[in-house]
Amino acid sequence: MTDYENDVSRRLFLKGAGATAGAGALSMLPIQMAFAAAFPEQNIQVFVPTRAGGGADRNLRAFTGVWKKYVKQNFEAGFYPGAAGRVGYETYMGKAKADCYNLIFGNMGPEVLNWVVKKPTFPLDSYFYFAQVDADPACVFVSSKSKFKHIDDIIAEGKKRTLTVGTSRLAHPASLGALVLAQKTGARFNLIPLSGGRNTRGGVTTGEVDFGVLPASSVLRKKIKVLALFDDKNPLPKRMPDAVLTNDHFKLGLPPLIAGARAFGIKKEAVEKYPERFKVLTDTLQKVYTDPAYKKAVVKTKAPWEFIKYGNAEDCAKYVKYVTDLGQDYRSLLTGKKKT
């Protein structure tokens, strides 16, 4: 588990540890007893179904770095990567106690699409997401050297020949975006899963594939041009000046297709057993969004603040249903199995 205590408090702790150890040991006992019923009494564990050091880690550090101020406890992250998040979820559902001290921090879209492709071992309704942290729309991007200057160029070419489309993996909201676009415009796209955002950017930049689809925040680079966004508005018009909105441009009539929607999830049983604890969590986390320290922490990581968006349990459920339904529509393409 990674302790998200920040370095300043760590230093303070080290400086003061020697002097306060004796006094602290004596004084802490009655205080702990007096607040025995308060929640949380101990650190909160967060299961992360991806590797340490990635976007989820960065996002979580920024968020919990401020959240801990309100819950008055630290957050400890445990990273359980593997099988596109499946290992993390199975570990959380199998090992974590249903006590509100154990949360999961996942990327809703790609992870619920996992369940479309192959059902997990636990019932799907045994957990739910209760707080969305960001909303990073799927986008179409090309290398700055690409001959495609506008999304219409891609569609026109896609009507003449099958274009190769780099994507992180098939079961991803960004891939669904490309499939929807192809279906609505009559263009022919061949999705090429390149195993992660880094390799997808590499495949597009080095010209192995014609264009790519990924969450927009992961392609805000100099040698990359965003040509379309699956969203109702362009959150960063200055950084993505060439991006058209697919809904407006092609009259898709779809809700925004958010490719990166990180959210905290919890076991349903925990909420049923400890509703008051769950209330503490939801009440305190909402304060994070309005805290200037959070904006500062996000900006410091160079992640665009414009993608930060709060969503409650209802918003999350709506998004999960939308992505799941869309995934079911294209299930045969995502799994390579014929429709039954």
Add this chain to the structure above:
Amino acid sequence: MEIDWGLFGELFARTFSFWWVILPAILLGLIVGAIPGFSAANTIIILLPMTLAMEPEIGLIFMVALYASSRMGAGIPAILVNIPGTAGAAATPLDGYPMTKQGRAQQALAISFVASVFGGLLTTLIALVAMPWLSQVAYHLHSVEMIVIMLFGISLIATIAAKDTLKGLIAGFFGLMIGYIGADVVYETPRGTFGFLELYDKVPLIPALVGLFAVSEAFAVIEGESILTKRGMAAMQKAGWKETWEGVTMAMSRWWHIIWTSIIGLVIGIVPGAGAAIASFVAYQQSKTFSKTPELYGTGHLDGLVAPESANNGVTSGTLIPLLVIGVPGGATAAIMAVVLQYHGVTVGPDLFENQPELAFGAFTAMAVTYAIMILTVLPLARYMSKITVVSTTYMAPIIISFTLVGAFVPRAYVFDMYLALAFGVIGYVARKTGYHVAAILIGVILGPLLENYFLRALRISEGDVLVIFSSGIGNILWILLIISLFVPMYLDKRRQRQREQALPTTTDC
């Protein structure tokens, strides 16, 4: 991107002034590199709070020094106790460990250090001045070309099989089969996982690596009193500073070998997603192909040690090139470094050359200075490090097993991986006892999944046309080179044999 020699000079002088950052980073890198399972990438993540407290420039120098030294550190246990610290060092014990058994551990370490340092230093300097041109490599080596490059590495199985064709091929194919366990890269359909979620992302490399090499080695060495032969033990007991110097001169006499094998590493390192494991196996295979004494490889041949060590250090600077020039990291550590710098508000990519050239070029000067300081730091340690080989196997075997099991656990923190390492240990032990080559199995495990990835990607791009593998000009040239490198040695072998046979009667006549 213009070359500003004045800036380079200034940067070198400035980087040297940060010796107090580089030195502890080198020591830390050597330690984490030497412990299987630890790597520069996960150490940088663990030390994130510390690097965040540093200035971006100091943080970058620290990370680069840690990265370069961990690469060298991984070769130390590979040579001394047959435990490669990382997959990039998997080809090192092929000739390094036999040298140790012969009592030449000190020379082997010195050769490894010199090859690593000069290979790393040379490729860093090449990268520094030729970055814009070198980055073009990434534009030309796609899936089709990478299939052939993988085959260069995999063809080592055939070379190993040359001694005992059937057993060599069985071991190689067994390794390839293990390599294909896990979800396929296109539809993520699990294959051969026996229901274990932990195997969905393929067989994890470190448990396989430490199991096949180290755990099986521990099982094997416990049958004797020492890992050294009797003559080796006698040599080790007499060993002094002379042996280190001997190793240095042996390595320096192979300067040309260091140059070309490190360049193989540099070129492979530039390709995003390729890595040190591929580079070291390809370099080893090429080294053997062009050797006048290929039959000595695997018995403690100096060239067989120089090649992988130069190549895997060549990769180090190579992985930074795509990160800095096109914003795509060449490897996992480069990606983590980019994330850490992002925390500092530094966006790594082409902009960096315009906005903060001292950081962009500084990454390479830091690497060059690290290598320069490293040789002075690490070379005197060869004598003391090599002493570990005289430790009795009664102590050595349990220590190896404990370390390797911890190492197997560290990368993913799954207890499952410790059991997996033990299972691979048993496979490796049985393979050794029955004359199957463990290295052939490992090549399959490491390179098999990569070959499959590139092959399936190429097939998907071509919409199922198998002939896609001959669709690229560069790919076709590589195919021809592959065929030459496979058949020319066979022809040369036959010719040499004929010459020996012709020479034999003449000798008898005399």
